[in-house]
Amino acid sequence: MEDYSSKPCLSSLIRLNKFISNAGVCARREADQLIQSGCITVNGTVVQKVGTRIPIDAVVAYKGVTLHIEKLRYILLNKPRGYVTTVQGPEGRKTVLDLISKRYCAERIYPVGRLDYDTTGLLLLTNDGDLARKLSHPASRVEKLYHVVLNKPIQVEHLQLLQEGLLLEDGLAKVDRVAIVAQDPTQVGVVIHMGKNRIIRRMFGHLGYLVDKLDRVGYAHLTKQRIPRGKWIFLKDQAVRRLKNLV
Known part of the structure; x- marks a missing residue:
């Protein structure tokens, strides 16, 4: 050769x-x-x-x-409940790609990270493999902001425990920041960079709470403001550059 x-x-x-x-x-x-x-x-x-x-x-x-080099696409989706974050849905389940019209994006894109079936909110999709890999790597420490609705009021001491760290079955897990939202102790805002599977649900479950609703409202500098549930936008060049500067 x-x-x-x-x-x-x-x-x-x-x-x-x-x-x-x-x-x-x-x-x-x-x-x-x-x-x-x-x-x-x-x-x-x-x-x-x-x-x-x-x-x-x-x-x-x-x-x-x-193979043909594709135009790089960067899409921000406000994921609704009832969709899996995979390219192909198991057992015929709908995937987040079903929400992206081929008419507007013919390129083969895929999700960066995952949101589980019942979790809603911000999800980045792209065909930029390098950026996807870097953003998903633990060393990138990309912050995600979640709005959590619990089945009962959270105890103040548990807020501290979430930041100090909890020993789960797969190791230590902790959030970066946590606070009660709108003076309602059943609603909590969580900032976390850790990307373990179902980590927020498992952390609250470890403390004796059930997560009734989980919505990702922020990813790095991106927000779901002006993106209705189930809709998506192409990221502007400036937003893409900021993502790349993170990693």
């Missing part, structure tokens, strides 16, 4: 894993695995060397299907 990285005009080259990611297949790390597995061809020849650079106009195929 020709070593494209030895070409002198590096400005016209792109890393193969980035090409695959920009084509909407997966993030770069997963793209490296596809390359190593022998699923990728460049100009008809299998390439298995991670780090390979290729001409931007090379013909890249995944399992025989030619």
